[in-house]
Amino acid sequence: MNTGNNKNENEEKNYFTIGQISTMLDIKPTILRFWEQEFEELKPIKNKFGHRVYTDSDIDIIKKIKDLLYGKGLTIKGAKSLLKSQCKIRNSSDIKTKLTEILDILKGSTMSTTKEIIKKLNESNNSHVMYFFEQLNKLDKDEFIKELQQIDFNKIESFYNEYKNFKKQAIYIDPTEYYPLTMSKNNIEIKQIGIKSLIKGEVAFLTVAGGQGSRLGYEHPKGCFPISPVKNKSLFQIFADKILFYTRHYNNDFYWYIMTSKQNNEETKSFFIDNNYFGLDKEHILFFIQGQLPTLTLEGKLILKDKKSLFLNPDGHGGTLNALLKNNLIDHMIKNGIKYISYFQVDNPLIKMADPYFIGYHIKEQSLVSSKVIKKTYPEEKLGAIGKINGINSVIEYSDLSTEDLNAKDQNGILKYLMGSIAIHIFNVDFLLNFTDKMPIHFAIKNVNGYSFDNPERPEIKDFKGLKFESFIFDIIPMASKSVFFETAREEEFFPLKNKEGIDSIETCVKGQSMLFHKWLKDAKFTQNNYNDEKIEISPLYAPDYEIFLSKSAKDNDKIIKAIFNKDRKFKNEIYIE
Numbered sequence: 001m002n003t004g005n006n007k008n009e010n011e012e013k014n015y016f017t018i019g020q021i022s023t024m025l026d027i028k029p030t031i032l033r034f035w036e037q038e039f040e041e042l043k044p045i046k047n048k049f050g051h052r053v054y055t056d057s058d059i060d061i062i063k064k065i066k067d068l069l070y071g072k073g074l075t076i077k078g079a080k081s082l083l084k085s086q087c088k089i090r091n092s093s094d095i096k097t098k099l100t101e102i103l104d105i106l107k108g109s110t111m112s113t114t115k116e117i118i119k120k121l122n123e124s125n126n127s128h129v130m131y132f133f134e135q136l137n138k139l140d141k142d143e144f145i146k147e148l149q150q151i152d153f154n155k156i157e158s159f160y161n162e163y164k165n166f167k168k169q170a171i172y173i174d175p176t177e178y179y180p181l182t183m184s185k186n187n188i189e190i191k192q193i194g195i196k197s198l199i200k201g202e203v204a205f206l207t208v209a210g211g212q213g214s215r216l217g218y219e220h221p222k223g224c225f226p227i228s229p230v231k232n233k234s235l236f237q238i239f240a241d242k243i244l245f246y247t248r249h250y251n252n253d254f255y256w257y258i259m260t261s262k263q264n265n266e267e268t269k270s271f272f273i274d275n276n277y278f279g280l281d282k283e284h285i286l287f288f289i290q291g292q293l294p295t296l297t298l299e300g301k302l303i304l305k306d307k308k309s310l311f312l313n314p315d316g317h318g319g320t321l322n323a324l325l326k327n328n329l330i331d332h333m334i335k336n337g338i339k340y341i342s343y344f345q346v347d348n349p350l351i352k353m354a355d356p357y358f359i360g361y362h363i364k365e366q367s368l369v370s371s372k373v374i375k376k377t378y379p380e381e382k383l384g385a386i387g388k389i390n391g392i393n394s395v396i397e398y399s400d401l402s403t404e405d406l407n408a409k410d411q412n413g414i415l416k417y418l419m420g421s422i423a424i425h426i427f428n429v430d431f432l433l434n435f436t437d438k439m440p441i442h443f444a445i446k447n448v449n450g451y452s453f454d455n456p457e458r459p460e461i462k463d464f465k466g467l468k469f470e471s472f473i474f475d476i477i478p479m480a481s482k483s484v485f486f487e488t489a490r491e492e493e494f495f496p497l498k499n500k501e502g503i504d505s506i507e508t509c510v511k512g513q514s515m516l517f518h519k520w521l522k523d524a525k526f527t528q529n530n531y532n533d534e535k536i537e538i539s540p541l542y543a544p545d546y547e548i549f550l551s552k553s554a555k556d557n558d559k560i561i562k563a564i565f566n567k568d569r570k571f572k573n574e575i576y577i578e
Contacts, residue, residue: 015134019457173387194356210261240278316470383420
């Protein structure tokens with residue numbers, strides 16, 4: 001009786017390579033090849049890479065041959081004769097079954113697609129990644145082929161050639177100008193320009209949020225991590241509350257673009273759905289996925305992470321630009337009248353995402369790319385240094401500067417390269433639309449865990465060195481005809497969340513927020529005391545920045561006093577203002 005399961009049985013058929021059979025049955029590959037020549041019953045399929053592919057029925061025949069030769073002590077001639085009498089002669093039905101097996105192997109998404117991928121893998125000397133392909137079920141085959149289709153083999157080859165031919169050279173930089181904090185705080189002109197642009201809806205927000213919270217001991221999207229001092233609001237909620245305030249304050253529904261990763265996209269979107277998009281219009285929140293690049297061996301070959309997928313890594317924050325273009329989001333911005341993108345990373349809860357001074361300065365200076373900078377606390381701090389290379393504004397990775405430059409001082413004894421970039425930028429949308437220059441590629445050697453093919457017949461999972469490629473968003477700065485740097489205060493806008501403990505940790509991030517809010521209260525004359533480790537949180541729904549807080553709190557004197565003092569007029573250890 002036909003149960004309707006034949007299709008599934010074919011899809012789940014097991015295939016084994018000669019190396020696997022050798023291990024399973026303790027028979028050398030050379031012996032197996034000899035038996036294939038001598039015994040007509042043993043005819044494994046060969047795939048496009050020349051690997052012998054055995055089925056369960058082939059294994060049964062090998063076991064019989066082994067028993068006849070080693071167990072019963074027969075000669076090859078005797079074993080051949082006895083085996084022929086034991087095995088049924090293959091008829092037309094057997095041939096049909098074997099052809100079906102071949103078709104099963106070639107099925108990925110389509111046979112022609114699989115053949116095309118195989119050709120590219122052969123040409124690039126990467127045929128090893130199909131080693132386990134015959135063992136996969138149809139769904140896994142399809143997914144693996146789709147993954148391979150995304151690989152630009154020519155681009156990866158060019159990246160690897162850059163790595164091979166790379167010779168580290170000294171970087172010669174000169175100091176560059178920046179707009180100092182002392183000037184921006186008193187510039188009403190640029191503030192009004194920024195406010196006008198916000199009211200007109202010319203600004204959108206872009207959050208880079210592809211990372212997981214693994215370094216925090218949190219196996220979820222980092223943006224979901226609870227980090228506000230009192231209410232434990234997530235990073236995403238802090239940003240959403242700020243946008244909701246701006247929406248009401250400027251009477252404008254702002255667009256929020258969030259770049260996720262393949263790993264965390266679905267969980268991130270579910271987090272927003274579960275929280276009803278934090279009160280924002282869901283049509284104005286657009287998620288898009290960051291691109292990925294293959295990690296290579298130091299010999300330039302693709303790496304299998306497991307039997308059905310490659311070892312991939314995110315293509316760096318510079319990949320934001322390609323992802324925007326690929327998802328037609330630049331066109332979306334232009335269609336909706338957006339001229340400027342306020343860019344920031346998900347790990348910085350103090351971001352002034354709608355800073356009218358910064359936006360206004362960017363517009364007034366007719367800059368295409370503007371970047372916020374802060375004073376470094378010590379020469380080796382891991383912030384990109386700003387400077388000029390060949391007379392052009394640039395951000396240079398701290399690790400690319402010589403020890404001499406890191407510690408160089410000017411005639412006043414101040415660090416020559418004092419200002420560091422904190423990954424807060426404004427981009428002109430039309431500049432990104434017309435951007436055609438190639439983003440420089442950066443590479444790093446990192447530890448990976450995947451299949452090693454040191455022994456091609458017996459690949460095994462192990463740790464080894466891999467080559468990771470990525471691009472950096474600040475590499476777009478030298479490509480702009482006009483760019484500027486804008487100073488901000490560390491204590492007002494930069495306490496990032498990167499580590500579980502130590503520098504830029506959960507503790508320092510929470511404390512940094514409380515210290516800032518205490519300063520707001522002190523400057524507004526609600527207290528004269530210094531900060532004493534109180535947990536203080538001022539919701540962005542009340543005031544997302546210092547100036548707005550000073551203005552509102554002056555009118556809400558009784559409300560603020562009630563929130564910050566106990567009945568005995570002592571400062572509370574935990575304060576929340578909303």
